[in-house]
Amino acid sequence: MTTIFGAIADDFTGATDLAGLMARSGARVSLRVGVPEGPVEDPAPFEVVALKIRTCPVAEAQSAARAAMAWLRAAGADRIYWKYCSTFDSTAEGNIGPVAEALMADLGATQTIYCPAFPENGRSIFMGNLFVGEQPLAESPMKDHPLTPMWDSNLMRLLTPQVNGQVGLVSRLTVARGAKAVRAHLRDLAEQGKAHVIVDAVADADLQVIAEACCDMPLVTGGSALAMPLPALYREQGRLASTTGHTAHRAPAGRALVLSGSCSAMTQTQVATFEKDHPSYKLDPVQLASDGVAPALEWMSAQSGTAMVYATASPDRVRKAQDTLGHDRAGAIVEEALAAIALAARDCGVSRLVVAGGETSGAVTQALGVSRLDVGPEISPGVPWCFANSAGHDMALALKSGNFGDGAFFATALRKLEEL
């Protein structure tokens, strides 16, 4: 079997989100944690490489993404997808555009599109402006994100300073006229020298049109939802066998632990809900900086049932910690602590982990030394259960994007795993 489509995700929850949506088609989707070393082994038709580069400096992000793409191309992929957040999370020195430009250069591509829309989760783009539910991005809770606060909703304005090439727009008015119209507009924009094109989408039907128009571009960039129609399109083109690659999954025996490092509004609700009826331990970054992680490890090892450890806090408390410790150090201290707790938890019998937050999931998965995730059934849109082996331990991992799921997500995830 050879790979026909390769995706590079800038964080781990984004990678499982994308893999979960593509797996809805019944096709086999494989998720690699970091760029695999050595020759390509057991390639799936859809391969996703999870990186942890959302907030890292441009040169580092470009070089990691290039290495991922080289591996995917060696596996056979001739369609490359650059997956970033549906809320276009990037720092002021954002790397979404620079990574796209580096990948375009390696592929010899002269134009690509940007479409982070995820209508099922309330992310839509209209006239180049990104909305979260009914709010413009910059008025949504994303304005308070601990690492990538989003203070502009206009994707053209966000992207322009990140790229050398010119930025253009295919608006909803064109998308409404179908795939042929989108293709024609992209050609016009290419003639005007517009290499980076934001494409509006407010509903899944728009994504279907855009996917149809762009599925043969060497590089497409966007959120997870735009990739969802691709397996069916590749099947129609005869590039993908119609057989499914589904495997049955079983919950590994062992205890469950929720680890939350996301401070999103939705995760705050989820933590508050789960805390009501489960033993929970709250991490404070300032205390972690002075006392280390030992008290939390001691608490965790004394638990005998399902429990939760979280650093999730309100924007005010996050700001206070950042003022005391520095912006980057506050985040890193929490990530390191949650990673250490995950490792210790595994070694004392925890086999089911629900992790909230992309950076947090990256830190935890890397600490567990997991190199490949097998993508299982979705818990809620964009969050599948994944199965992995960590140093001989079979584990189930649900890596939840900060804003995804409803208030009862943690309990729902554990119940759904039990029902497999």
Ligand SMILES: Nc1ncnc2c1ncn2[C@@H]1O[C@H](COP(=O)(O)OP(=O)(O)OP(=O)(O)O)[C@@H](O)[C@H]1O
């Ligand atoms: N109390 C806190 N004070 C300061 N920083 C914190 C605190 N709790 C968590 N953090 C940091 O905030 C960051 C949250 O980012 P993370 O990507 O994990 O969540 P998210 O952005 O909500 O998720 P996603 O990227 O999936 O949407 C992490 O670096 C985490 O360590």
Ligand SMILES: O=C(O)[C@@H](O)C(=O)CO
């Ligand atoms: O696109 C999203 O919103 C998520 O997959 C994500 O990237 C969270 O980090």
